[in-house]
Amino acid sequence: MIIQLEEKISEKDYLEVAEVVRAIGYKATEVKTQQGRYIVAIGTKDFDIRSVGQLAGVSDVHRVSDAYKLVSNKWKVDPTSVDLGDGVTIRTGGLSLMAGPCAIESEEQVRKILAHLVENGIQIMRGGVFKPRTSPYSFQGVGIEGLKMWHTLAREAGIKIVSEVLAVDQIETMHDYVDMYQVGARNAQNFSLLLELGRVNKPVLLKRGMSGTLEELLQSAEYIFSSGNERLLLCERGIRTFEKSYRNTLDLNAVPVLKEKSHLPVIVDPSHGIGVRRFVEPMALAGVVAGCDGLIFEIGEVPEKAYSDAQQTLDFKESADLIRKTRALKEIAL
Amino acid sequence: MIIQLEEKISEKDYLEVAEVVRAIGYKATEVKTQQGRYIVAIGTKDFDIRSVGQLAGVSDVHRVSDAYKLVSNKWKVDPTSVDLGDGVTIRTGGLSLMAGPCAIESEEQVRKILAHLVENGIQIMRGGVFKPRTSPYSFQGVGIEGLKMWHTLAREAGIKIVSEVLAVDQIETMHDYVDMYQVGARNAQNFSLLLELGRVNKPVLLKRGMSGTLEELLQSAEYIFSSGNERLLLCERGIRTFEKSYRNTLDLNAVPVLKEKSHLPVIVDPSHGIGVRRFVEPMALAGVVAGCDGLIFEIGEVPEKAYSDAQQTLDFKESADLIRKTRALKEIAL
Amino acid sequence: MIIQLEEKISEKDYLEVAEVVRAIGYKATEVKTQQGRYIVAIGTKDFDIRSVGQLAGVSDVHRVSDAYKLVSNKWKVDPTSVDLGDGVTIRTGGLSLMAGPCAIESEEQVRKILAHLVENGIQIMRGGVFKPRTSPYSFQGVGIEGLKMWHTLAREAGIKIVSEVLAVDQIETMHDYVDMYQVGARNAQNFSLLLELGRVNKPVLLKRGMSGTLEELLQSAEYIFSSGNERLLLCERGIRTFEKSYRNTLDLNAVPVLKEKSHLPVIVDPSHGIGVRRFVEPMALAGVVAGCDGLIFEIGEVPEKAYSDAQQTLDFKESADLIRKTRALKEIAL
C-alpha cells in the first residue's frame, strides 16, 4: 500500500496515519523525496482502505500488489519525466538519445564528440571517468580531473553529462560535474550505493544486472526511490546467455514489460547490449520499435583506437546515420 | 572447403576430384541436393586452392572457415529463396507472414482461420497436428486425420501449410499434406530426424533449440543441407533465461547475426518468443526492424479457448493490426 | 491419481473403473507395463478416494500431486531395481559402475577395456556406436557392425552393454546386442523416441537435457514408463552454465533431489559432467557421497588417442583408482 501524504501534513497528523497503519498490522516506511511524501506500508491483511484514505493529511491511498511499490505502475497515473535542467527532459513516449565514448580519454576526444553531438542535435553525452574493470590492472579511467575538464567543455557546448558512479564517496566528488549518475550492471545490487543515490538531487540511470531479473531491477530502483530520489531511468543493457556470437544478449522483451510494470522511462543500451559494432544499429532501431524512451550508445572518432569497448563503438558517420534513422522511425505512426 | 561440381560431372572426374582432396589430407563428404552437387572437404592443411579449382568437373571452390559449411554465407553469392510452389516464395529481404493456431482442433476453427488469412493476404498457415508436450498426459494433437482435413480446406483456400514433424515415421505420413515441415526447439538436435528431412523434397523451417547457440542451429541446418535439402529457413523462437516475466526470451540479436553468418532466410516467432499475448506485437515489429525475412505467429478466433498456448495467441483483430503494421514498417526506407 | 489394477482384472471390471474415473471428471490413461497395469487419472476435482479403491479389480489407489505420476516417489513404496539379467542389477542404495570408451572403435580397443572391467569387477560397459555429433562431418560411430563385434566379445567376458540410441529405427537394430539403451541429453525431449522405448523389453538409462529441469527429466521418464517400460534409470550428466573452465557443470544437487522425487535409481556421469579428465575423480566421489546409485564414466587405454572425448577419458590406472575409491567411500557408515 502506498499512502500519498499532503506536502504540509502536520507532525501530529503524520503520526496518526503511521499509527493507524501499524494498528492494521502493516509495517510502515516513511519516504520523503524531492517530489513528495509517502508512507509505504507492507503487509498482507485485508482491511477497508477508506479507513486510511479519510485521515487528515492523506491525499491518496493505493493498493500495490507488486513486490516493488513506489516504482510500480499501479499507483502513479502519469508516467515519470526526468528533468536534467535547461529544458533537457527525458520523457516517456519520447526518444532521448545519449551518446559518447566508453571512457573519457582526452580534451581533444571530448571536443570532437561534443561537436558531433551538437551537430546532430543530441543533448546528453555519456562517458566513463571511473571504469569498472574485471582486472585491477586494466585502465581504470581518468578520474575526477578528467571529469572536470569534460564538464567545462560540455557546459560551453550546452550538453548534459551522464557518467557512471562506482562508489559512495564518488557521489559527492562527482556531484557538481554530472547531470545524471549512472549505476552499472555490476552495481545493480550494491544497495548502499543505491541508498546514497536516493539522497542526491540528481537523476539516476540504473542498469539491469548482468543476470538480473526485471523484478530485481525494479527493487533496486525502489531502493533509490524510497531513499528519496524519484528521478530515475531504467536501462536494459544486455544479459548473460550461452550465446558466444555476441558479448551480451540485448533483451528487448524487457522494454514493453518494464513499460507495463513501472512508470519510469526505459532506456536501451545497444552498444553493451550486443557488443558488436555492426549490429548496434539494427538492435537500436528494434529497441525504438519495441517502445523504449531513449537510447544510450558508444561513439568515437576512430573507434579502433578507443582504450576500451573499441569493438562496440560507432564512428561519427555511423552515429549520424543511427540518429537520423531512429528519429525517422519514431515519427512513424503505424 | 566447398567444391561446387558441374551438374553433369562424369564419374571418372568426380573420383579424381575426391582423390585430389584426400591427397591434400582433407576428409571429403559428397553432397547431392535437389539443387546441386558438392564435395565438402574438412581439414586444416594449407594448400593451393587452384590445384582443385582447375580440375575437370569443378565449377567453383570456396574456402569456408566456419564450422558449418554449406549453410555459411562465405561461399554462396545469392541468398536463398525458398519456394513453396504456386508462387509462394520466402525471400531474403522480403516479409513472409505465417499465422495459425498452436494446434489444429476442428474444421470450424480451420475454416475461420483460413478466411482470416485470405482476407489479410497471408499465404501460409501454421498449425500443429502432432504436439510435443512435456507431459505424456497432455493433449497430443489431432494427428494425421486432422491434417488431411486441414489440407483439403487449405487447398481450397489457396493457402500453404507448415506443420511440425516430431518423428521420422511422420515425415512420410505427413508428406502429401504439408508444404513445409517444421522442426521444433526440442528436436533441434534430433540428428536422425534432420538427416531424414534432408532426403525430402519439401522445405524445412528449423527452430533454434531452447538453450541452443547459433552455431548449433547452423550445424543442425548443415545436417539437413548436407543430407540433400537446400530449402531451409532458420527460426528464432526465444531462449531460456532467468527472467520469469515472460515464457521465453526472444533473442532478436540472433536476427542480424544469422543473416550475416548464413544465406538462409531468418524467421522470427514472437508468440513462443515472449509468450505473452499483449507483447507479441511490439516484439514482432522489433523483429522486422532487426531484419528478419518473415514472421510466424499464433492466432485464434477466441484465444482464451485454445487447447494450448492460449496465453500467447492473438485474436483476429490483433492479428489484422499486426499484419498491417508489419507491412507498413517493412515499406519504410530509413 | 494412480490406480493400480490387479493383474487379472476382467475387461468388464476394467471398463467400470475407467468409467468411474471419468464420471469424477478425470482424464484416464491406461498404462500396461511388463510389471503391472495402471490407470493414470489426471484432474483437479476433489473426491472420496475410497469410491475408486473399493472397485473390483483395483489393488490400490494413490493420490500423486506431482506433474509426473508413475515415476513419482509418492505412490511406490519400494524403490525400483533395474535387472539386466544374469544377476546384474542396478539397485537403489547400491553403487553400479559402468565404464567404457566414448565411442567403440576397434576389436582391440574393446578387448582391452573388457579385460580392465573384468579385472576390476565391473559388470557393465558403456560405449557409443551411433554418435550424436554437432557437426555432420564429425565421426558418427562404427554403427551396427561394431555393435555386433562388441556384443560378441562382451558376452564372452560376461559383461553387459549400455549404448546410446539416437533414432526409433535403431531400437530394433540394436535390440539383440544391447542390455540397456541410453538416451542422450540431446534427445531428452525426443518424445517419439521415448514412447517407442516404452514398448521395448530392455532397461533405459535416460540422461537429463543440456539445460533441462529435473521436472522435464521426470516427465520424459514418465513418457517411457506410461508407454510400458518401468525399468528406468535417471542420469545427471552436467548442465550448460556460463562457466568456461569446464565443458559442462555437473549438478550434484540433482542427486538428493531426484532421489526424493522419484523411486528410480539415479546415476551420475562425471565424465561429461565436468568434461576434464583430472577432475573426473573428485566429482565422481562427490557424487557417491551425494547419494547416487551408480556412476557411468569414460575410460580408454590411451585416452589421448580416442576419436572423441579424449580430454575427459580416464586411463586404466586412473579408472582402477577411481573404482577402488568409490567402493571404499560407499562402504563407510558416517
Place this chain on the structure above:
Amino acid sequence: MIIQLEEKISEKDYLEVAEVVRAIGYKATEVKTQQGRYIVAIGTKDFDIRSVGQLAGVSDVHRVSDAYKLVSNKWKVDPTSVDLGDGVTIRTGGLSLMAGPCAIESEEQVRKILAHLVENGIQIMRGGVFKPRTSPYSFQGVGIEGLKMWHTLAREAGIKIVSEVLAVDQIETMHDYVDMYQVGARNAQNFSLLLELGRVNKPVLLKRGMSGTLEELLQSAEYIFSSGNERLLLCERGIRTFEKSYRNTLDLNAVPVLKEKSHLPVIVDPSHGIGVRRFVEPMALAGVVAGCDGLIFEIGEVPEKAYSDAQQTLDFKESADLIRKTRALKEIAL
C-alpha cells in the same frame, strides 16, 4: 609476470627494477601487502627472465600466464593459510567449519549458538548484521549495536566472527568487532569495496557472484590482494540456473578447479548453495569429498522462526550430525 622483491629493497633498487620492467614494454603495478612486496608486470613481449631476476633487491621472478596474477597458483609454492589469531587458522587441506544464523537477532539467540559451537568444537561463527535484501522494506539487520553485543559474547566464548560487509564505510565501523569480513555474491564485483578491503588488516572471505565465472571470482580476489591484503578465502555459494527445485545450484565443480587455479583456500556454502534444509547435509559432504578446505553453513535453535533463510537453516541436532560426519569423512584416506 610477478616480481617478488626483498623486504628491505632500497628505493634506488626498486626504481631500477621498475625501470627495467617498463623498458621491456610491460606495465608495472607496485603491490605492498602485509606479507610482502611485489611488482606485477603486465605485457605480452617475450624477454629473458634472468635480466630481471638478477637485479638487486629482486628475490624471485615468475611468469604467470593467467589473467589474474597474485592469486594464481603459478607462482606461489606454498598454499595460503589464513590466520584469524589465537591459533585459529584456515589451512589448505584442512577443514574449517563456520556456522551461525543468517542474521544476528538477539542476545539469547547468540548465546545459544555460541554454546552449540563450543560444544561441537567449532571456532568460527558466521552471522549477518547488515543484510543485503532485494527489497528495501525487508529486515536489514540489527546493525552495529548488534555486532558489538555479538562480539562481546563471542570473545567470552573464544569464538571468532565472520560477518558480511556491504559498504566501504562499514569497514571501519565493523573493524574492531569482526575477525574476518565477508563479501557477498551481490558485491562480488563491487570493486571499490574490494580495493578498500585490500587496505585492511583482517582476512576476507569472498563469495562468487550469482552468475559469476571462476575467472571473475579470481579477478575480484586479485583486486583485494593487489590492494594489499593477502589473507583471502574463496567461497562457492551456488549459482543461478534454470532449475526451480532448489534456490541456487551449488557448483561443486568449482572446488577442484579453484584449488588448481589458485593458492587460496576454498570454502563451500551448502546453505545458500542449494537453499533447502534437508539437502544441506549431502551437499556439504559432497563438498568435503570434492576437496574444499572448509564449510560455512546456517544454523539456528528453531530454524522455522529465523527472520530470514529459515528454509535453509539446520537445527542444532542436524548441525551436530553434519559436523561429526564431515570430520569423519575428512579423516578417511581413500
